[in-house]
Amino acid sequence: PQAVPSNTAARYICPVCQKGFKHPSGLRIHSTSHTGEKPYTCPEEGCGRSFSVRSNLRRHFSLHYPNLDTSLGNGEDDG
Template sequence: MLEANQRRRRHEASHKCDECGQTFTAIFSLRRHAQSHTGVRPFVCSIPGCRQAFFNQSDCRRHEKSTKRHKGLSHTVSVSP
């Protein structure tokens, strides 16, 4: 997958993660990625019965909008954009 990322890039990836070596074109992306190494997942799915947690809000929102991930659970929570 990393090779595919390299081919899609328009700018040189000059920011490198000290933990895993993954590279990024923007410092913001590196900082967001670094959160994944902490193990802290403060954003929890708001669908009743689902306890999935995420390290960033955008991943949590995308998950909450997915009805196939919540089969058998009440999917009545409206997620604002």
């Protein structure tokens, strides 16, 4: 990742769209939006949906499991 001066809030800049991130993990997760990679697959048999961001998979779970609390997580997967 390309680092920019530390006095700015976003230190890591996407080389494709110039979106900035405070942490390299944010940039890494965001990069899947450009590559088309979708590593997070719904485990529900017969569904087959995949997502580039884990939080989108958690939101998708509500279709299969309406009473499941999908708000848990570390917050580092929103790109």
